[in-house]
Amino acid sequence: xxxxxxxxxxxxxxxxxxxxxxxxxxxxxxxxxxxxxxxxxxxxxxxxxxxxxxxxxxxxxxxxxxxxxxxxxxxxxxxxxxxxxxxxxxxxxxxxxxxxxxxxxxxxxxxxxxxxxxxxxxxxxxxxxxxxxxxxxxxxxxxxxxxxxxxxxxxxxxxxxxxxxxxxxxxxxxxxxxxxxxxxxxxxxxxxxxxxxxxxxxxxxxxxxxxxxxxxxxxxxxxxxxxxxxxxxxxxxxxxxxxxxxxx
Amino acid sequence: xxxxxxxxxxxxxxxxxxxxxxxxxxxxxxxxxxxxxxxxxxxxxxxxxxxxxxxxxxxxxxxxxxxxxxxxxxxxxxxxxxxxxxxxxxxxxxxxxxxxxxxxxxxxxxxxxxxxxxxxxxxxxxxxxxxxxxxxxxxxxxxxxxxxxxxxxxxxxxxxxxxxxxxxxxxxxxxxxxxxxxxxxxxxxxxxxxxxxxxxxxxxxxxxxxxxxxxxxxxxxxxxxxxxxxxxxxxxxxxxxxxxxxxxxxxxxxxxxxxxxxxxxxxxxxxxxxxxxxxxxxxxxxxxxxxxxxxxxxxxxxxxxxxxxxxxxxxxxxxxxxxxxxxxxxxxxxxxxxxxxxxxxxxxxxxxxxxxxxxxxxxxxxxxxxxxxxxxxxxxxxxxxxxxxxxxxxxxxxxxxxxxxxxxxxxxxxxxxxxxxxxxxxxxxxxxxxxxxxxxxxxxxxxxxxxxxxxxxxxxxxxxxxxxxxxxxxxxxxxxxxxxxxxxxxxxxxxxxxxxxxxxxxxxxxxxxxxxxxxxxxxxxxxxxxxxxxxxxxxxxxxxxxxxxxxxxxxxxxxxxxxxxxxxxxxxxxxxxxxxxxxxxxxxx
Ligand SMILES: Cc1cc2nc3c(=O)[nH]c(=O)nc-3n(C[C@H](O)[C@H](O)[C@H](O)COP(=O)(O)OP(=O)(O)OC[C@H]3O[C@@H](n4cnc5c(N)ncnc54)[C@H](O)[C@@H]3O)c2cc1C
Numbered sequence: 001x002x003x004x005x006x007x008x009x010x011x012x013x014x015x016x017x018x019x020x021x022x023x024x025x026x027x028x029x030x031x032x033x034x035x036x037x038x039x040x041x042x043x044x045x046x047x048x049x050x051x052x053x054x055x056x057x058x059x060x061x062x063x064x065x066x067x068x069x070x071x072x073x074x075x076x077x078x079x080x081x082x083x084x085x086x087x088x089x090x091x092x093x094x095x096x097x098x099x100x101x102x103x104x105x106x107x108x109x110x111x112x113x114x115x116x117x118x119x120x121x122x123x124x125x126x127x128x129x130x131x132x133x134x135x136x137x138x139x140x141x142x143x144x145x146x147x148x149x150x151x152x153x154x155x156x157x158x159x160x161x162x163x164x165x166x167x168x169x170x171x172x173x174x175x176x177x178x179x180x181x182x183x184x185x186x187x188x189x190x191x192x193x194x195x196x197x198x199x200x201x202x203x204x205x206x207x208x209x210x211x212x213x214x215x216x217x218x219x220x221x222x223x224x225x226x227x228x229x230x231x232x233x234x235x236x237x238x239x240x241x242x243x244x245x246x247x248x
Numbered sequence: 249x250x251x252x253x254x255x256x257x258x259x260x261x262x263x264x265x266x267x268x269x270x271x272x273x274x275x276x277x278x279x280x281x282x283x284x285x286x287x288x289x290x291x292x293x294x295x296x297x298x299x300x301x302x303x304x305x306x307x308x309x310x311x312x313x314x315x316x317x318x319x320x321x322x323x324x325x326x327x328x329x330x331x332x333x334x335x336x337x338x339x340x341x342x343x344x345x346x347x348x349x350x351x352x353x354x355x356x357x358x359x360x361x362x363x364x365x366x367x368x369x370x371x372x373x374x375x376x377x378x379x380x381x382x383x384x385x386x387x388x389x390x391x392x393x394x395x396x397x398x399x400x401x402x403x404x405x406x407x408x409x410x411x412x413x414x415x416x417x418x419x420x421x422x423x424x425x426x427x428x429x430x431x432x433x434x435x436x437x438x439x440x441x442x443x444x445x446x447x448x449x450x451x452x453x454x455x456x457x458x459x460x461x462x463x464x465x466x467x468x469x470x471x472x473x474x475x476x477x478x479x480x481x482x483x484x485x486x487x488x489x490x491x492x493x494x495x496x497x498x499x500x501x502x503x504x505x506x507x508x509x510x511x512x513x514x515x516x517x518x519x520x521x522x523x524x525x526x527x528x529x530x531x532x533x534x535x536x537x538x539x540x541x542x543x544x545x546x547x548x549x550x551x552x553x554x555x556x557x558x559x560x561x562x563x564x565x566x567x568x569x570x571x572x573x574x575x576x577x578x579x580x581x582x583x584x585x586x587x588x589x590x591x592x593x594x595x596x597x598x599x600x601x602x603x604x605x606x607x608x609x610x611x612x613x614x615x616x617x618x619x620x621x622x623x624x625x626x627x628x629x630x631x632x633x634x635x636x637x638x639x640x641x642x643x644x645x646x647x648x649x650x651x652x653x654x655x656x657x658x659x660x661x662x663x664x665x666x667x668x669x670x671x672x673x674x675x676x677x678x679x680x681x682x683x684x685x686x687x688x689x690x691x692x693x694x695x696x697x698x699x700x701x702x703x704x705x706x707x708x709x710x711x712x713x714x715x716x717x718x719x720x721x722x723x724x725x726x727x728x729x730x731x732x733x734x735x736x737x738x739x740x741x742x743x744x745x746x747x748x749x750x751x752x753x754x755x756x757x758x759x760x761x762x763x764x765x766x767x768x769x770x771x772x773x774x775x776x777x778x779x780x781x782x783x784x785x786x787x788x789x790x791x792x793x794x795x796x797x798x799x800x801x802x803x804x805x806x807x808x809x810x811x812x813x814x815x816x817x818x819x820x821x822x823x824x825x826x827x828x829x830x831x832x833x834x835x836x837x
Contacts, residue, residue: 031494039701043705052744053744055701055745059285060462061290063499064583065583065586066293067461069289083586085589104431105750110431115395119395119398122399124349124393125389127345127348135344135347136349138360139355140359141354141356144355148385151350152379152381152384152385154289190350
């Protein structure tokens with residue numbers, strides 16, 4: 001008999017419905033990833049006991065781990081489905097939606113909170129306009145290089161999924177957001193408004209919510225220096241608070 | 249939302265769409281931004297290599313004028329020249345703007361913008377880059393600026409929404425769109441707008457082997473084509489020579505690796521054979537993509553010299569010190585490691601060609617306006633800047649440029665409207681939404697046993713086999729017959745999901761129809777064009793034929809299939825000459 005792969009998927013018809021599990025038996029293909037398995041189900045939506053079912057819904061876009069769309073829980077770990085190679089996974093493979101975000105359908109979740117938080121901390125360089133003003137500020141390659149590392153954050157949500165303090169009972173914004181503040185506060189132009197961003201991280205949901213579990217960095221698919229970024233921002237906030245105390 | 253004089257809709261949150269959104273919001277007008285995925289997950293993230301602009305950091309004598317000529321030459325003279333000149337001239341300013349927005353472009357030791365030889369078809373260091381994720385970094389910077397306008401109430405995002413059609417008034421003017429929410433109730437709804445800009449990207453994933461994101465299938469462009477917009481040069485589909493095979497998609501191995509010293513070879517009579525270096529001594533491994541893809545095709549398919557008889561050859565960087573590799577190409581190598589499971593620093597990569605880019609797209613004038621008043625097109629979904637073949641690292645520039653110039657044109661147009669769209673009879677919006685919802689309903693109710701994803705697989709296999717690197721008229725004819733068969737089977741589909749909630753199968757099925765229609769434009773356009781030019785290569789007609797074919801293909805929809813007409817190319821600035829890469833290119837003064 002041809003080699004097959006068993007996949008168990010936690011499914012949910014809509015935000016309001018309750019979840020259920022379905023098992024699929026799929027043909028094995030050399031070098032395939034979890035996305036290829038999900039695509040196979042779409043072409044033939046039948047469960048392992050031969051029952052026709054609806055096609056499984058999930059998010060994906062670039063399929064090369066730079067867009068952050070296809071985050072899900074694979075065998076218990078939050079990660080990108082495109083870079084989860086079947087050969088490297090324990091079988092049967094289980095797929096679940098991220099648990100810290102509302103499920104829309106099956107493996108698709110609503111990560112709007114993440115983008116709203118980026119807005120709260122003003123994660124941008126406030127340029128004055130698109131008129132020609134010559135090149136931006138010079139920057140040492142040394143600084144550019146680590147700032148680039150942080151700027152590769154693809155808002156995938158894995159760090160939030162893994163964080164014990166990111167949950168329904170707290171407004172903690174999560175490591176990705178804090179790292180972005182560090183990025184923009186490092187850029188020579190962004191630095192001019194660094195206080196605004198630090199202010200946004202001083203209140204509820206801010207950096208004080210971190211319990212230093214350090215799970216974020218462990219699960220980050222891009223290996224961003226999240227722990228160091230949180231520590232740096234913590235320090236910057238202490239200085240900022242002290243200055244405010246002294247000079248206000 | 250703050251109130252402004254008019255309201256623009258932009259469909260597409262890639263580089264082009266976001267740039268247009270910034271230009272319009274900056275002028276104080278309201279923008280609604282529609283995108284299938286969160287804008288920052290758009291396909292533009294995939295661009296690894298770099299972006300061209302003749303900044304001449306290294307004092308090599310590069311200039312926008314040379315950049316212009318190389319682009320035209322690389323495109324085998326099929327691009328209208330004035331817009332390309334405009335793009336090359338604006339290049340440095342656009343890069344400076346992105347630099348000011350905080351893109352972490354690599355720097356020289358003094359902290360200036362670093363440049364390197366990145367794309368093929370040039371001998372100048374013209375490529376700027378941000379690590380190995382230039383497109384991602386530029387997309388993020390624009391997305392952040394748009395978020396800023398969102399915070400100030402000027403931009404409203406509809407992320408996770410699918411554009412279905414435009415709404416036209418009695419005069420045939422575009423007055424808005426219909427769309428559906430893929431993260432909720434997927435019922436077709438209408439949205440009025442005074443001007444609509446389509447920035448929906450390319451159509452690479454029509455083809456079985458493609459480097460494009462999953463979502464790049466040309467469906468939106470096909471939808472407006474079916475509503476009367478002209479589609480131009482559809483037959484010009486670029487195949488990238490070096491990709492890693494994959495079942496879900498092919499991953500690109502960036503051209504910058506060849507720019508940085510990577511060598512392509514295969515075994516011949518037991519010895520390493522560097523065929524590009526032998527055949528093209530002037531450019532060697534840096535020949536443009538079409539030339540390299542054809543060479544690999546010839547080596548594998550005609551000479552049977554692919555690795556172990558397969559369609560693959562080696563791309564080798566093992567002679568470059570690992571530290572240099574990591575510094576310059578870390579991201580690209582990481583992709584190979586991650587998806588092929590081998591370390592390219594130690595073993596040569598196995599690569600093969602895959603569809604990469606569509607030079608063709610919606611026909612636009614020099615100000616990005618389609619032939620439908622009120623509808624503009626920008627980015628990879630327009631046809632304007634790359635002629636018959638695109639040079640590496642020029643696409644990102646063309647997206648930025650088209651987005652940049654489209655904003656002011658849209659503003660001028662909308663301000664000049666006699667009647668704003670919200671002053672029109674609301675009936676035109678309701679009836680278009682109703683018509684589209686009826687189609688949705690029809691698709692959702694099972695009418696047979698055909699599976700849409702299966703039809704898509706067949707479509708993409710046929711297109712890949714017959715409408716890519718080497719084209720034969722008999723095979724093109726057969727492909728069109730197959731496409732008609734697929735259209736027929738479309739009517740006997742069961743999409744296996746009848747719920748209206750977040751129905752991705754409905755979305756794919758809708759798109760599938762558009763994909764097949766667009767595939768006919770590409771296939772028949774290729775069948776008609778009896779010459780070889782740029783990426784379009786027919787062994788039966790191996791020469792470029794300027795007398796008959798120095799012309800833009802224009803396809804117009806009709807119920808019986810595309811109707812083709814041809815328009816002269818504007819070659820007013822740089823006289824056509826033979827394009828060859830065995831000798832060095834000399835620019836005109
Ligand atoms: C692997 C790869 C690497 C590349 N590398 C380079 C490079 O190094 N340099 C270079 O210059 N070029 C490169 N290119 C080409 C370049 O990336 C693309 O041409 C460019 O990013 C296209 O940008 P865009 O704004 O036109 O569209 P995209 O970034 O593709 O965005 C399209 C947008 O439209 C939306 N959309 C599509 N359809 C609909 C619909 N029906 N309804 C609603 N929204 C819709 C999508 O959600 C998305 O937001 C590369 C391409 C590939 C495939």
